[in-house]
Amino acid sequence: MSSISDRQPGRSGHLVIIGGAEDREGAKVILSRFIELAGGPSAKIVVLTAASTAQKELWEIYERAFRDLGARDYSHLKISNREQASDPRHADRILNADGVFMTGGDQKRLCAVIGGTLIDSAMHRIFRERGACIAGTSAGASAMSEHMLATSTADDLLPEKGETSVSAGLGFLQRAVIDQHFSQRRRLGRLLEIVAQNPYLLGVGIDEDTALVVENRAGFEVIGKGTVTLLDGRQMTSNFLEVEQSQRLELINVKLHLLPAGGRYFLHGGARSQVPAALQEAIAAVTSVSTVAAPEYSAPEKA
Amino acid sequence: MSSISDRQPGRSGHLVIIGGAEDREGAKVILSRFIELAGGPSAKIVVLTAASTAQKELWEIYERAFRDLGARDYSHLKISNREQASDPRHADRILNADGVFMTGGDQKRLCAVIGGTLIDSAMHRIFRERGACIAGTSAGASAMSEHMLATSTADDLLPEKGETSVSAGLGFLQRAVIDQHFSQRRRLGRLLEIVAQNPYLLGVGIDEDTALVVENRAGFEVIGKGTVTLLDGRQMTSNFLEVEQSQRLELINVKLHLLPAGGRYFLHGGARSQVPAALQEAIAAVTSVSTVAAPEYSAPEKA
Numbered sequence: 001m002s003s004i005s006d007r008q009p010g011r012s013g014h015l016v017i018i019g020g021a022e023d024r025e026g027a028k029v030i031l032s033r034f035i036e037l038a039g040g041p042s043a044k045i046v047v048l049t050a051a052s053t054a055q056k057e058l059w060e061i062y063e064r065a066f067r068d069l070g071a072r073d074y075s076h077l078k079i080s081n082r083e084q085a086s087d088p089r090h091a092d093r094i095l096n097a098d099g100v101f102m103t104g105g106d107q108k109r110l111c112a113v114i115g116g117t118l119i120d121s122a123m124h125r126i127f128r129e130r131g132a133c134i135a136g137t138s139a140g141a142s143a144m145s146e147h148m149l150a151t152s153t154a155d156d157l158l159p160e161k162g163e164t165s166v167s168a169g170l171g172f173l174q175r176a177v178i179d180q181h182f183s184q185r186r187r188l189g190r191l192l193e194i195v196a197q198n199p200y201l202l203g204v205g206i207d208e209d210t211a212l213v214v215e216n217r218a219g220f221e222v223i224g225k226g227t228v229t230l231l232d233g234r235q236m237t238s239n240f241l242e243v244e245q246s247q248r249l250e251l252i253n254v255k256l257h258l259l260p261a262g263g264r265y266f267l268h269g270g271a272r273s274q275v276p277a278a279l280q281e282a283i284a285a286v287t288s289v290s291t292v293a294a295p296e297y298s299a300p301e302k303a
Numbered sequence: 304m305s306s307i308s309d310r311q312p313g314r315s316g317h318l319v320i321i322g323g324a325e326d327r328e329g330a331k332v333i334l335s336r337f338i339e340l341a342g343g344p345s346a347k348i349v350v351l352t353a354a355s356t357a358q359k360e361l362w363e364i365y366e367r368a369f370r371d372l373g374a375r376d377y378s379h380l381k382i383s384n385r386e387q388a389s390d391p392r393h394a395d396r397i398l399n400a401d402g403v404f405m406t407g408g409d410q411k412r413l414c415a416v417i418g419g420t421l422i423d424s425a426m427h428r429i430f431r432e433r434g435a436c437i438a439g440t441s442a443g444a445s446a447m448s449e450h451m452l453a454t455s456t457a458d459d460l461l462p463e464k465g466e467t468s469v470s471a472g473l474g475f476l477q478r479a480v481i482d483q484h485f486s487q488r489r490r491l492g493r494l495l496e497i498v499a500q501n502p503y504l505l506g507v508g509i510d511e512d513t514a515l516v517v518e519n520r521a522g523f524e525v526i527g528k529g530t531v532t533l534l535d536g537r538q539m540t541s542n543f544l545e546v547e548q549s550q551r552l553e554l555i556n557v558k559l560h561l562l563p564a565g566g567r568y569f570l571h572g573g574a575r576s577q578v579p580a581a582l583q584e585a586i587a588a589v590t591s592v593s594t595v596a597a598p599e600y601s602a603p604e605k606a
Contacts, residue, residue, distance in 0.1 A: 157460075157486045158510075158530050158561065183460045186489060192561070207461075227461050227551055231559075237579040248530055248563035253581035256534075256559045258461065258495070260551035276540040278556035 013131040015172055015214040015289065019180040019206030019226065020104055020138030024065040030211045030224050031062075035071050037133040037213070038099025045074035046097040050085070050113045051105025051139040058103045082117055091118035095126060099133040102140030108150055110143045111169055120170060127172070127289075134172060135211075141180045146171040147201055149179050152190040159193035162245035166194060173214075175285040176202040182229055183207045195233035196240045196249050202285040203231030210261055216289050219266030219275075222259050230257040230282050257282060316434040318475055318517040318592065322483040322509030322529065323407055323441030327368040333514045333527050334365075338374050340436040340516070341402025348377035349400040353388070353416045354408025354442040361406045385420055394421035398429060402436040405443030411453055413446045414472055423473060430475070430592075437475060438514075444483045449474040450504060452482050455493040462496035465548035469497060476517075478588040479505040485532055486510045498536035499543045499552050505588040506534030513564055519592050522569030522578075525562050533560040533585050560585060 014037045022030040038045060047062050049055035059076040066074045077093055079085050094100060100123055102110065114120050126132035136144050148169030154160065166177065177198070179191045182205035191203040206212055207226025214220045222228045232255035239250040257279055259265065265275055265283050275283065317340045325333040341348060350365045352358035362379040369377045380396055382388050397403060403426055405413065417423050429435035439447050451472030457463065469480065480501070482494045485508030494506040509515055510529025517523045525531045535558035542553040560582055562568065568578055568586050578586065 157489065157491060157532075158563075186460065188460060188491070229460075235581065237581075249561065250563055250566055251559070251561040252579045254559040254561075256554070256557040258552065258554040258557075260461075260553055263553055276555045278538070278540075 013127040013216050014133045015127075015144060016133060016135035016211050017141045017144055017178060017204075017206060017214065018135065018137035018211040018224075019141065019182055019208050021181070021184075021208035022137055022211065022224065023209055024061055028065055028069055030209070031065050032069055033211070033213060033223055034099060034101060034133060034135045035066065035069055041070045041072050043071070043073065043098035044096060045071055045099045045101060046077050046093055047074065048077050048079065048100055048102045048114075048119075048140075049105070050079040051103060051107060051110035051143070053105070053109075055080070058105075062101065062103065079113060079119060082113060085114045085117035085119040088118060091122040094119055094122035097126060097132060099135065100126070102136035102143065104138030104140060107139040107142040107148055107169070108167065110139055111148065111167070115168060115170065123170070124172075138180050141206060142178050143169050145169045145173040145176055145178045147177055147198065149177055149190065149194055152193075154190035154193065155186070156189045157186065159189045159196060159249045159251070161193070161240065161243055161247050161249055164190040164193040166198075172289055173286065175200070175288055176204045179203070179205045181208055183226060188229070191231055192251060192254065193249065195231045195236070195254065196238045196251055199233040199236050199238070202282055203233070204286065205229035205231070212286070214287055214289065215266075217287050218268070219264065219283055220286055221264045222261050224261050227258050227260045230259065231255070232257070232282050234281070255282075316430040316519050317436045318430075318447060319436060319438035319514050320444045320447055320481060320509060320517065321438065321440035321514040321527075322444060322485055322511050324484070324511035325440055325514065325527065326512055327364055331368055331372055333512070334368050335372055336514070336516060336526055337402060337404060337436060337438045338369065338372055344373045344375050346374070346376065346401035347399060348374055348402045348404060349380050349396055350377065351380050351382065351403055351405045351417075351422075351443075352408070353382040354406060354410060354413035354446070356408070356412075358383070361408075365404065365406065382416060382422060385416060388417045388420035388422045391421060394425040397422055397425035400429060400435060402438065403429070405437075405439035405446065407441030407443060410442040410445040410451055410472070411470065413442055414451065414470070418471060418473060426473070427475075441483050444509060445481050446472050448472045448476040448479055448481045450480055450501065452480055452493065452497055457493035457496065458489070459492045460489065462492045462499060462552045462554070464496070464543065464546055464550050464552055467493040467496040469501075475592055476589065478503070478591055479507045482506070482508045484511055486529060491532070494532075494534055495554060495557065496552065498534045498539070498557065499541045499554055502536040502539050502541070505585055506536070507589065508532035508534070515589070517590055517592065518569075520590050521571070522567070522586055523589055524567045525564050527564050530561050530563045533562065534558070535560070535585050537584070
């Protein structure tokens with residue numbers, strides 16, 4: 001694995017966390033922002049389709065979208081198993097990238113294939129050391145948190161104990177859990193259950209064609225068409241430990257924030273300098289990404 | 304209008320606020336509680352169907368249910384216009400009742416027909432002066448608040464400005480707005496818009512086959528099958544005054560409480576003596592019913 005490119009040292013990294021179904025045909029506001037944050041038309045973009053079993057088809061969609069947006073250096077990294085994900089030649093492509101885009105599919109597949117591999121490590125390194133832009137949509141968005149919403153049988157606004165479970169994600173966000181297609185698939189109940197289980201994790205529900213653009217330790221912006229829903233259970237009281245499986249949960253004092261596209265929430269200065277106190281902790285939870293202990297596997301010696 | 308019966312002086316009144324579709328065939332937990340709170344099998348029950356245009360059909364449903372539950376003195380008060388609602392003979396029947404049950408239909412119709420009439424006044428008098436039980440389901444539940452959710456085009460979890468409006472209700476609850484069929488019809492968005500418009504009003508969303516049993520100035524209980532959702536916007540920040548019609552609302556710091564059936568929330572003592580602080584104000588908002596300034600129209604002299 002070659003050393004990291006130092007073309008843009010010290011630039012602050014961004015995460016673009018997309019709720020799925022982002023516009024790929026029209027103005028492509030979200031994909032356009034991703035390219036801009038990666039460095040513009042000449043940025044090296046790698047599309048990672050490992051969450052899906054239809055990798056070729058997904059690549060074709062993004063190939064067309066990125067071409068339409070004037071990007072000049074984008075390529076597909078097709079990874080189907082952990083052996084490929086641990087191949088230093090593949091990791092090198094990530095290490096040289098300015099932006100990595102993780103498509104949808106199944107977040108459990110994505111993490112099973114790349115979690116803890118050289119690919120994973122390389123993404124963390126370019127994000128932290130060189131300020132690359134890491135984007136994920138749908139399953140690719142869910143996978144960005146350390147504790148990842150893995151499975152759920154919930155189909156309601158109301159959480160029931162035992163419907164929803166987490167597993168290990170890629171760890172870009174340490175103190176938040178991402179959910180996607182949020183309003184469209186009415187996922188409030190399942191995200192509330194995650195918060196009931198883990199009141200120290202912020203629930204982040206992102207609508208379709210909507211993205212949270214996170215600037216490390218500074219703040220975030222909501223772009224696209226929908227809303228980002230934050231569920232803050234840190235001062236919540238619940239009966240989670242007392243009730244049986246499948247019982248409805250009692251949750252008292254969950255703070256709910258609805259942040260529609262167009263909002264900018266930065267802790268210090270910026271376009272919106274006065275953030276309500278109740279939101280400041282939530283912003284800190286979403287943006288405390290640089291302390292992530294990335295899985296720093298050593299690259300094998302090159303032959 | 305005759306003087307109020309004093310059979311049960313000083314008994315504390317109850318409101319039974321039902322989210323619609325309560326069980327009328329099986330164990331009938333909610334209807335059974337209504338009869339119990341009205342005084343048991345010998346209580347005088349009046350069924351008010353004025354919210355509906357199918358008054359006879361609704362009466363037949365409740366006639367059968369109350370008979371099955373062993374009630375012995377129940378009758379139908381069919382009111383179709385304000386003239387009937389202002390007839391002292393009809394008001395007398397309310398004044399002599401121990402329990403009044405308002406069926407579903409359309410809450411705007413209900414209030415247009417009985418709001419401010421002798422019937423309305425009589426219901427408030429027996430509730431306040433003699434501790435009668437006043438129940439309402441669906442439209443009959445919505446009508447119980449002073450500010451009543453009247454119309455909405457919202458069909459989503461996310462509130463947009465201008466989708467939802469209030470009008471004048473019957474005023475049993477002064478500091479809360481009731482919504483019904485809450486989870487089943489996914490009405491979070493419309494209740495959030497009401498709270499955005501009126502942060503001093505508590506949003507109360509009641510599920511189907513679920514009831515909030517309110518004891519005046521003391522506390523409440525959730526019975527039935529579902530959950531009661533409370534939305535407390537008193538410390539909320541929103542962009543309601545700044546955005547155009549149909550724009551998505553930004554809401555920061557709405558307190559969300561989910562209270563499933565089985566929960567008892569009383570401010571002083573009772574089965575659950577320690578209520579979390581964050582819920583105490585909400586309980587006060589729901590239970591401050593006795594200060595209601597009922598429309599005390601004078602009855603016309605009898606001929």
